[in-house]
Every structure is written in C-alpha cells, then in structure tokens.
Amino acid sequence: MQTFDVDLFVVGGGSGGVRAARVAASHGAKVAIAEEYRFGGTCVIRGCVPKKLLVYASRFRDDFEDAVGFGWSGLSPKFDWAKLIANKDAEIARLEGIYQSLLEKAGVEALTGRAELIDAHTLIVQPRNRRLTARTVLIATGGRPMVTDIPGAGHAITSNEAFHLDHLPASIIVVGGGYIAIEFACIFQAFGVTTTLLYRGPKILRGFDDDLRDALTTELEKRGVDVVCGAEIAEIDKRRTGLTATLKDGRPIDAGQIMFATGRTPNTAGLALEAAGVRLGPKGQIVVDAHSRSSVDNIYAVGDVTDRVNLTPVAIREGQAFADSVFGGKPTLVDHELVPTAVFSTPEIGSVGLPERIARERIAKLDIYKARFRPLKHTLSGRDERMLMKLIVDRETDRVVGCHVLGADAAEIVQVAAIALRLKATKADFDATMALHPTVSEELVTMREKWQPPSAAPVPPPQQVARR
Numbered sequence: 001m002q003t004f005d006v007d008l009f010v011v012g013g014g015s016g017g018v019r020a021a022r023v024a025a026s027h028g029a030k031v032a033i034a035e036e037y038r039f040g041g042t043c044v045i046r047g048c049v050p051k052k053l054l055v056y057a058s059r060f061r062d063d064f065e066d067a068v069g070f071g072w073s074g075l076s077p078k079f080d081w082a083k084l085i086a087n088k089d090a091e092i093a094r095l096e097g098i099y100q101s102l103l104e105k106a107g108v109e110a111l112t113g114r115a116e117l118i119d120a121h122t123l124i125v126q127p128r129n130r131r132l133t134a135r136t137v138l139i140a141t142g143g144r145p146m147v148t149d150i151p152g153a154g155h156a157i158t159s160n161e162a163f164h165l166d167h168l169p170a171s172i173i174v175v176g177g178g179y180i181a182i183e184f185a186c187i188f189q190a191f192g193v194t195t196t197l198l199y200r201g202p203k204i205l206r207g208f209d210d211d212l213r214d215a216l217t218t219e220l221e222k223r224g225v226d227v228v229c230g231a232e233i234a235e236i237d238k239r240r241t242g243l244t245a246t247l248k249d250g251r252p253i254d255a256g257q258i259m260f261a262t263g264r265t266p267n268t269a270g271l272a273l274e275a276a277g278v279r280l281g282p283k284g285q286i287v288v289d290a291h292s293r294s295s296v297d298n299i300y301a302v303g304d305v306t307d308r309v310n311l312t313p314v315a316i317r318e319g320q321a322f323a324d325s326v327f328g329g330k331p332t333l334v335d336h337e338l339v340p341t342a343v344f345s346t347p348e349i350g351s352v353g354l355p356e357r358i359a360r361e362r363i364a365k366l367d368i369y370k371a372r373f374r375p376l377k378h379t380l381s382g383r384d385e386r387m388l389m390k391l392i393v394d395r396e397t398d399r400v401v402g403c404h405v406l407g408a409d410a411a412e413i414v415q416v417a418a419i420a421l422r423l424k425a426t427k428a429d430f431d432a433t434m435a436l437h438p439t440v441s442e443e444l445v446t447m448r449e450k451w452q453p454p455s456a457a458p459v460p461p462p463q464q465v466a467r468r
C-alpha cells in the first residue's frame with residue numbers, strides 16, 4: 001500500500017483551511033498546512049476583522065454629533081489615522097498569533113510558504129523546496145481583489161492597501177457597487193475624506209432587496225457620499241497632486257486616491273491544479289460537489305476558492321464539514337440556503353432569505369410588510385436617518401421567507417431573525433412574539449398592515465390626510 005508523509009495537506013491558512021486542519025487533527029489525522037502570507041487569512045488579516053475595526057472607528061463621528069441633542073457639549077474630538085492603524089495592526093498580530101498557537105496545540109505542522117501541487121498526492125512548499133506527499137489535499141486558498149485592466153490601473157489601490165495607507169487622502173473614488181466598496185466609502189467619508197462611489201451598474205448592491213438598495217443609496221447621499229451609477233473609468237493618470245480618473249464618457253474626476261473594489265477572483269493561478277486534473281469553473285474557481293470534493297478523488301476545496309457563498313462563516317462551516325466527513329466518520333453537508341449577510345455601511349444592512357424580486361420569481365403569492373421610520377434615538381439627536389424593516393411572506397404557507405433591515409444594528413438584529421427563518425417561522429409566529437419595548441427591532445413583530453403598491457393602496461379619507 002502506498003504510504004504518505006501526511007494524511008492531509010491543507011493549502012491556505014485562512015478561515016476554511018485552519019478550521020479543517022485543526023478538526024482533522026482532532027480526529028487523529030496527521031496534518032500539515034501551508035500559508036504563504038499570514039495565518040488567519042483574509043478575514044483576520046485584511047478582511048472582516050480589520051474592516052469592522054475601521055467601521056467602529058468611523059462611527060464615533062456620529063456619536064459625537066448625536067450627543068449634542070442629548071445635552072452634551074464641549075466635544076472637540078480629533079482623529080488620528082496613524083494611531084488607529086497601529087492599534088488595528090497590533091490586534092491583528094495578536095489574532096494571527098492565536099491562530100498559529102491553535103494549530104500548534106492541535107498538533108498540526110504549520111509551514112510558512114507557498115504550496116503548489118506537483119501531482120494529485122505531491123506538493124512542494126517554497127521557498128525551501130520542501131516536498132511532501134499527502135493522502136488527501138485540501139485547497140483553501142481563498143480569493144484576491146480584481147483590478148479592472150485599464151491604463152493607469154497600477155496607480156489605484158485595493159482593500160489590501162487601504163488597510164495600510166500612511167495617511168488619509170483628501171478625496172477618494174471608490175470603484176464598485178458591492179459590500180466592500182460601500183463599506184470603505186462610508187469609512188472614508190466619515191473620516192472627512194470627500195468620497196465618490198462609482199459603479200458601472202444602474203444601482204448599488206446587486207443581489208440585495210431593491211428597497212434596501214434604494215434606501216441605502218438615499219442614506220449614503222444624505223451623508224455626503226457622491227453615488228455615481230452607470231459610470232466606468234476608462235483610464236487613470238497620475239498628476240503631481242493626485243490622480244485623475246477619466247470616465248468612459250470623457251468626464252474627468254480628480255481624487256487623491258482611487259480604490260478598486262470591483263470583485264474578487266479565486267486564488268487558483270499557479271497551483272498546477274489543471275495538471276493534477278482538477279476542473280476549474282469559468283471564474284477560475286474549483287468546481288466541487290456537495291461534499292467539497294473536486295473532480296480529483298483525493299483533492300477537496302473549501303471557502304472562497306470554490307466561489308459558492310464567499311463569507312467567513314461559510315468557509316469555516318465547509319472546512320468543519322470536510323474534516324468531520326473525511327476524517328471523523330461523520331458525513332456532513334453544508335446548507336448554503338438562508339445564509340444571513342450584512343453590509344457594514346453606516347447605516348448598516350442585515351439581510352436573510354429571499355429578496356422580494358427573487359421571491360416573486362419563485363413563490364406564486366407574496367405578502368410584503370414594510371416599515372420605514374425614524375428611530376427614537378434620532379428624535380433628540382436630530383439626525384435625518386430612517387430605518388427600514390421588511391418581511392417577505394409566502395401567502396400560502398404564511399412562512400417568512402425574507403427579512404431585510406437597514407439601520408443601526410441591522411446585522412445584530414438579522415443574525416437573530418435568521419434563527420426564526422431557519423425554524424420556518426410564520427408571520428403568525430412573528431405576530432405572536434411579544435415586542436421588546438422600546439427597541440427598533442420590535443417593529444419586526446408589530447408590522448400588521450400588508451404593504452400595497454401606491455396605485456393599489458386605498459386613498460385615505462380627507463380628514464385622515466388632514467390629521468397627518
């Protein structure tokens with residue numbers, strides 16, 4: 001029988017790879033893992049965690065402004081970007097250390113370096129040219145930012161560099177309409193950077209519920225972000241004082257910095273996957289079955305490199321399921337439905353289940369419940385910001401199939417609502433749930449009026465109009 005150096009070799013020490021390596025080792029497997037940059041991967045080093053720390057930092061601006069309506073005065077805060085970045089870096093280094101020690105404690109051999117396949121069972125790890133054989137290989141190499149191929153693109157940055165700017169520019173163009181673009185646009189704008197969000201599509205946040213997309217656009221504009229849709233950059237020129245983006249329609253826009261957040265591409269280049277027989281999809285992603293197995297029997301893949309649902313908790317779940325199935329004797333499948341998701345814009349979005357447009361394609365009859373209101377806090381703060389809550393209900397079964405929130409703490413609210421949707425809660429269950437007062441989320445259990453499109457809504461009698 002063929003023998004191997006290890007039972008499992010994991011390529012990539014991010015969310016999915018580290019979880020898979022640790023769990024496989026806990027099931028008794030001999031495991032090695034290689035990471036070419038820093039253990040922790042995108043989420044910890046240059047994704048979710050540092051991003052959320054910057055989001056927290058950016059939101060103090062609102063707190064200082066809102067405090068005045070509650071009687072506070074004399075606040076003259078100053079912001080120090082370099083200090084924020086240094087503190088953020090220290091925290092990221094601490095987390096990286098925790099990831100490494102978790103691997104060590106689990107008995108996983110952690111190698112620093114780039115791993116590539118030689119054949120389906122053999123890998124080489126650079127820079128030391130170390131060769132290892134493995135019975136099973138897991139590819140968990142994640143993704144990287146895509147930059148549009150235009151003249152001068154090299155002058156722009158991506159989210160990777162945005163975490164390490166040595167100073168804030170006076171102005172920035174953030175290119176993209178997805179969650180990363182929007183989050184960074186909000187971060188920069190809150191720190192006083194004149195911000196343009198430039199997106200080639202007709203409306204930001206493709207794939208989200210249209211009401212959320214419209215309401216967030218309104219709130220971003222109220223905050224001063226210049227949201228420009230239907231526009232694309234043709235080229236970027238470097239000037240003595242900054243950059244000029246020339247749009248495809250010939251319009252020039254000057255900015256201190258330009259950041260591309262135009263999507264991410266799976267990290268499969270240069271791994272020699274095709275040589276080993278691994279089938280790739282059109283975006284370069286590894287094609288896997290429900291068990292995360294590739295077209296080669298002993299090679300599996302989890303996380304962003306498979307381009308299924310590109311979020312950290314999903315990568316972790318896939319890594320865990322792979323290790324339990326292959327090394328723990330517990331075949332486990334990951335359910336990719338009902339994945340709650342957030343946009344940590346300010347105000348933020350939380351969303352779980354179907355957006356209305358998709359629900360209408362799949363479900364014959366729907367009831368929609370919507371509330372757009374000014375939260376109690378802003379009666380005194382004076383902030384002109386409105387919350388949006390929306391439930392989408394299958395009329396036949398009364399099941400709530402979508403829950404969408406825009407406003408403070410939307411992500412926290414939707415994480416909990418996701419449990420209800422998972423348990424197949426009906427609108428009657430929401431209605432029967434006692435409200436927790438005074439909160440904004442009580443609106444989710446007190447919405448009684450079905451929303452009707454303006455043309456179908458009954459015209460209120462004149463005296464009601466007068467009273468409003």
Ligand SMILES: Cc1cc2nc3c(=O)[nH]c(=O)nc-3n(C[C@H](O)[C@H](O)[C@H](O)COP(=O)(O)OP(=O)(O)OC[C@H]3O[C@@H](n4cnc5c(N)ncnc54)[C@H](O)[C@@H]3O)c2cc1C
Nearest residue numbers: 012014015016036041042043047115141142303304311312
């Ligand atoms: C700016 C930003 C913000 C984000 N915010 C959120 C959020 O709020 N919530 C959320 O859920 N998700 C968020 N994400 C997405 C999340 O980070 C990813 O979904 C998650 O990290 C995927 O985990 P992974 O294990 O698949 O890959 P990764 O975490 O990307 O790990 C892959 C690792 O493999 C390494 N690697 C690549 N090739 C090799 C090789 N040949 N040899 C050795 N090592 C290699 C890389 O260096 C990397 O460390 C964000 C991403 C970005 C970029």
